[in-house]
Amino acid sequence: MTAGLIASAPASPASAGPAGRGGRRRRPSPAWRLLPVVPAIVLLLIFLAGPVVWSFYGSFTNASLTGTNAQNPAWIGFDNYLRLFSDPVFPLSLWLTVVFVVASAIIGQNFLGLGIALLMNRANSAVVGVVGTCVVAAWVLPEIVAAFVAYAYFSQDGTLNQILAALGMTGPNWLYSFPMLAIVLANVWRGTAFSMMVYRAALGDVPIEITEAAMIDGAGGAKRLFLITIPMIKSSITTNLMLITLQTLSVFTLVWVMTAGGPGNQSTILPVMAFQEAFRFSDIGYGTAIATVMLLIGAAFSIIYIRALRPSKG
Amino acid sequence: MHRTVRLAVSVLAATSMVALVGCSPTAEDNGDAQTLKIVYQETDSFTALDTLFTKIKPEFEAAHEGVTVELQPIQANDDDYSTKLALSQQSAETAPDVFYEDTFRLRSDIDAGYLLNLDDHVDGWDDWSQFNEGAKAAGMGDDGSIYAVPLGTDTRAIWYSKPILEAAGITVPWQPESWDDILKAARAIQVSQPDVVPFNMYAGKGTGEGTVMQSFYELLYGTGDELYNEDEQKWVVGSEGFKDSLEFLKTLYDEKLAVTPAEALDANVWKKVFGELFPQGKLGGTVEGSYTPSFWQEGGSYAWPEYIDDMGVAAFPTQDGDAPQGVSMSGGWTLAVGAKTKNADLAFEFLTLALNQENALWYNINNSQIAVRTDVASEPSYLEANPFVEAVTDLVSVTHYRPATSDYPKISAEVQAATEAVITGQLSVDDAAAAYDAAVEGIVGADKVTE
Numbered sequence: 001m002t003a004g005l006i007a008s009a010p011a012s013p014a015s016a017g018p019a020g021r022g023g024r025r026r027r028p029s030p031a032w033r034l035l036p037v038v039p040a041i042v043l044l045l046i047f048l049a050g051p052v053v054w055s056f057y058g059s060f061t062n063a064s065l066t067g068t069n070a071q072n073p074a075w076i077g078f079d080n081y082l083r084l085f086s087d088p089v090f091p092l093s094l095w096l097t098v099v100f101v102v103a104s105a106i107i108g109q110n111f112l113g114l115g116i117a118l119l120m121n122r123a124n125s126a127v128v129g130v131v132g133t134c135v136v137a138a139w140v141l142p143e144i145v146a147a148f149v150a151y152a153y154f155s156q157d158g159t160l161n162q163i164l165a166a167l168g169m170t171g172p173n174w175l176y177s178f179p180m181l182a183i184v185l186a187n188v189w190r191g192t193a194f195s196m197m198v199y200r201a202a203l204g205d206v207p208i209e210i211t212e213a214a215m216i217d218g219a220g221g222a223k224r225l226f227l228i229t230i231p232m233i234k235s236s237i238t239t240n241l242m243l244i245t246l247q248t249l250s251v252f253t254l255v256w257v258m259t260a261g262g263p264g265n266q267s268t269i270l271p272v273m274a275f276q277e278a279f280r281f282s283d284i285g286y287g288t289a290i291a292t293v294m295l296l297i298g299a300a301f302s303i304i305y306i307r308a309l310r311p312s313k314g
Numbered sequence: 315m316h317r318t319v320r321l322a323v324s325v326l327a328a329t330s331m332v333a334l335v336g337c338s339p340t341a342e343d344n345g346d347a348q349t350l351k352i353v354y355q356e357t358d359s360f361t362a363l364d365t366l367f368t369k370i371k372p373e374f375e376a377a378h379e380g381v382t383v384e385l386q387p388i389q390a391n392d393d394d395y396s397t398k399l400a401l402s403q404q405s406a407e408t409a410p411d412v413f414y415e416d417t418f419r420l421r422s423d424i425d426a427g428y429l430l431n432l433d434d435h436v437d438g439w440d441d442w443s444q445f446n447e448g449a450k451a452a453g454m455g456d457d458g459s460i461y462a463v464p465l466g467t468d469t470r471a472i473w474y475s476k477p478i479l480e481a482a483g484i485t486v487p488w489q490p491e492s493w494d495d496i497l498k499a500a501r502a503i504q505v506s507q508p509d510v511v512p513f514n515m516y517a518g519k520g521t522g523e524g525t526v527m528q529s530f531y532e533l534l535y536g537t538g539d540e541l542y543n544e545d546e547q548k549w550v551v552g553s554e555g556f557k558d559s560l561e562f563l564k565t566l567y568d569e570k571l572a573v574t575p576a577e578a579l580d581a582n583v584w585k586k587v588f589g590e591l592f593p594q595g596k597l598g599g600t601v602e603g604s605y606t607p608s609f610w611q612e613g614g615s616y617a618w619p620e621y622i623d624d625m626g627v628a629a630f631p632t633q634d635g636d637a638p639q640g641v642s643m644s645g646g647w648t649l650a651v652g653a654k655t656k657n658a659d660l661a662f663e664f665l666t667l668a669l670n671q672e673n674a675l676w677y678n679i680n681n682s683q684i685a686v687r688t689d690v691a692s693e694p695s696y697l698e699a700n701p702f703v704e705a706v707t708d709l710v711s712v713t714h715y716r717p718a719t720s721d722y723p724k725i726s727a728e729v730q731a732a733t734e735a736v737i738t739g740q741l742s743v744d745d746a747a748a749a750y751d752a753a754v755e756g757i758v759g760a761d762k763v764t765e
Contacts, residue, residue, distance in 0.1 A: 065400040066419065067720040070426035083756075088749075156576065176576035262519065263579050264731075264740045279397045281724050 052295070059289035065282035073285070080289035089265050089273060097249070097269045097297070100184060105248035108188035110241060113195025118225070120196075121203055132196075139193035147257035150186035151175070154258065179259045179267035186254055191247065195240055202236035203229070235309060242305035249298050270294050349382045350374075350657065350664055353402065353410035355395045356387035359585070359615035362608070362681035363414060363465075370667050381660060391581065392416065393522050403428045409654040411661040412668075415462055417452050417646050418523070422720035424455040430651040432460045435662040441670060441687075448710075449686035453648050462648035463669055466683025469642040469709035470528055472496075472628040473606055474599035475592060479626075482506040482598070489628045492635040493533075493562055496599075500571040503598040511591060514572045514600040517563050518734035520581040525730045527643050527716075528601045533559035535714045536632035536641040541725070542717035548764040549717075549725065551751040558633065560736045560743045567737040575737045589616040592625070601630055604706035608682035611700060627705045629712065642709040645716065646683070684710065721758050728753040 059080055063073035084090050116135060120128045138146060153159045154174040161171035174182045206229055214224050230237070252271040255261065261268035261276065268276070270290060278287020356364045364387050371383045388398050396419055402408040403426070415423065423429055432453075436442045445463070453462035476486045482502040490496045500512035515529040534541060539555025542548070550556075566572040577583055584602075588609045591597035593616065608614055610621040629640030649668060651661045667673065671689050678685045679699040684707055685691040697703055716722060732750040735741035741749060755763050 064426075065397065066422040066426045066428075066723070068425040070400075070428075173574075173576045176579065260520070260581070262734070263575070263738050264734055280393060281727055282397075282400065283724075 055288045055291050055295075058285055059292045061285045063284040063288075065279070065284060067282070069285075070282075076285070080286050081293075083286065084289050084293065089268065092265055093268050093270050093273045096180065096267065097294075099180060100187070100251075100269050101245055101248045101301075103180075104184040104187035105191065105244040106241060108184065109191040109195045109244050109248075110237075112188060112192045113197075113240075114199050114237075116192070116196045117199035117203055118229075120200060135196055136193045138190045141190075143190075143253045144257065146190050147186075147254045150182075150189065150254065151258050154182045154186070175259050176263055179263065183255050183258055183267055186258060187248060187251060190254065191244060194247075195244060198236055198240040198243075199233065202233040206232050238305050238309045242302060242309075245301045245305070246298055249294060249301070270297075348378075348380050348657065348660070349384050350411045350661055351384050351386060351409075352412045352664070353386045353388060353399060354414035355392070356389055357391065359588075359609060360681075361615075362677055365680070366668060366673060366677050370664075370673065374664055374667055378660065378663075383664065386410070391522070400426075400428075403652070403654070406654040410652045411655040411657060412664050413650055413652060414465075415648050415650045416523075417462075417464070417648055418716045418718065418722060418726075420453070420462055420648065420650075421456060421718045422723065424461050425720045427653055429455075429461040430653045430655060430658055430661075431455075432463070432651060432662065435651075435658075436460050436463075439662075439666055441666065444671070444687045444689050446686055446688060446691075452646060452686075452715075453650075462650035463665060464646050464648045464686050465669065465674070466678050466681070467644050467646035467686055467710075468604045468684055469644055469706050469713050470532060470601055470603050470630065471642065471706055471709055472599055472630055473592075473602050474626050474628065475595060475597060476624055476626050477595060478503060478507060478510055478598045487626050487628070490631045491639070492631050493536075493633050495631065497565065497571070500566070500598065501569070504569075504571060507598075510596055510598055511573055512571045512598045513566065514578075514587060514591075514597060515563060515566055516578065516583070516601075517567065517572075517737045518575075518579040519727070519730045520579040521583060522581070522730065523645075523726065524584055525733055526726050527645060528603060529563070530559055530729055530733055531643045531714065531716075532601055532630040532641050533562055533633075535643070536630065538633075538636070541729075542719070542722075543764055544717070546764055548762050549721075549754050549758055550765075551754055551763045552747070552765050555633075556750070557743050557747045560732060560746055563733055564736045564743060575739075578737060579734065585616075592621070593618040595624075604684055604702070604709070605682040607700040607702055608680065611682070613680070622701055625702075627702050629709060638712045640709065640712040642713040643716070644710070644713040646686075724757050725754055728757070 060075060060077060061073040062069045062076050062079070064070045116131065120131060123131070141149065151158075155161075156173045156176075158174075160174065164171040172178065210232070211224060211228055214228050219227065250271060251269075252275065255267060255269055255272055256275070259267045261272040271294065274287045274290035274294065277283050277290060352367055354363050354367065364385075367383075367385050371385060374383055375381055388395050390398060396416065399410075399413060399415075400423070402410060403423075409428075415429075420429070449464045449467065450460065452464045452467070453460050455461050472490070474486075474488060479486050479488055479499065482499070483506065484499050484502060488499070490499065496513060503510055503512035516525045517529060518525060521528075531541070534555055537553075537555030537558050539553040540550055543550055567575055567578070572578065573583060573586075577586070580586075587597060587600055587602070588606070593610075606625075607621065609616045610618040612619070630642065632639060632641055649665045651658060651665060655661045669687075671687065674685065674687050675690045675693055675696055677683065678690055679696055682700065685693075685696055690696055691707075716726075728750050731753075732741075732746040735746045735749070736743055751763075
């Protein structure tokens, strides 16, 4: 009973006021009490839901930036989707997107972020400061600046090849010969700070007593990590995975600046493909169809993660 | 009775005063609407139009009191410029009154309803008779009406470095008679000067229209085949000439006669050609436009006065030296009036000021354009602007134009993709040609292609 009271305590300020006087049992609140949030909801609908709905609608039309279809876009049903699924670039692009997300976000940013956070827990404050600044520096750069930095690093006469040359090695043209590797590494570099900060916060919440108790029971470092730490920060891991997956799915500037999807289509991830179709070839309808597919992929990932989150809540 | 009348009159007068006062803000609104929005491209190597507009803006404003000319240069490459322009056309609020438009996008944009029909305006324009027939046709829509007025035109030719060719034992002036002559010369340069790029031709999507205009079409139109059959109004697929042209590019890149494929795919490779390779004596030859001297002449982005002595120009040959022994491509940019303009007459007047004899002459000289006004073409200062004016102007006789259909930009992108696939080795020539055929059929439909 006390637990129930404590749990309901934070809710009581919200229910204070004229309507709350009737008792503490929940009653359906009158509609006018929603009034203060109406502006926010309207803004969300206009600026968040609106473009999504418009894009969804656009994907069923042949809207275009030029030509007769620009003047009178027509409803063409599922034609854009049929064309997309028979487009030889689409399976490649889908595959590259999956590779990009799995390699740079789920494996790269996630594990590197966790690793750095774990090491920082043990390091002295000077090391923490230096490492933290270095990692976060990439994160605070505006995306276009980060993209140019990565381009300058990987390009033919870039920093990386100059370092290799100083060591007596000739580096390949990374952006041309290994475009996916280059953009994956660039995205890991840019995004790891986010995972690191999430995990730093989560690790700080792991009670030291539990770790110490496990240590006294004779659990080694690896055992403590896998049996104590990771289960205790599980929900942070899932949340982090969800956020970085969605962030990485929408990465565009980085790839556009570094390789523009090339050479050929070897680094044409879905956002690049959507941009090219919509704005290079002026085919807004087809571009929005690709965007809708991206939306569905993002939704699928979200559902998986939300499912994974659920049991840990109980 | 008199009193009532007087009262009525004074009341009327008073109300009309109020009405007048009430009207005056509206009148001012109309005054504000007298703003002409001029949208054009500006890049670090293309500032001539910006200079011209900046010069005539005060002239125009002085001649039209209450009119403000708002110059809105878009700093972007050709592709991004057209995208931004098209996006600005979506709303009357942002749509330009006068804008700079590439001839090959013209028909597509006319179909989209972005351009104002200028028939009535050019009828009353004395200077219109000075424009040559080709120029008039360049601004014409499918319906035969005039929608845009060309600033100038251009041709494409081989630009070669005399010192490098001489060092390879080739006599200058050089005029290759066939594709083989080009390969022979390039191989001779490769042997004699290993650190020089022998003969570059653009390929891939990075250089956009440059890939097709300054490379692929010179090849294709010299094979006897073409991209589009004007008589049947159908796109040509499965042609031998298309494959031969791809094969030629593949040979150039495979034998390392051109820049590396990685460099070729960089959208800025043309800057390297003009800014570094030619001035530093690292490039034997390339195919480029008649506007080439504009980069090197005084005030150009890569000023290099020695170009007058070091560079030579030659017509691009046909595949086997067949008549007419030369191939060139022409394009050019125009000025057009936006369909959503509120001041069509003023906008057209601005356009005529920008294109009058004096301004057209200045622009044609400073941007190395081939004049389309007969009174500019005969001007001695135009003919003497640089030593190559005559040679590149002569190429008008063997020039070709891109198919001016609204599907063209998409097809062009497919051609670029085919060249990219071939030079990077992703596809064989046959596979790339087959992929192009399939893509074209997908874009225009099976009934619009012909073998």
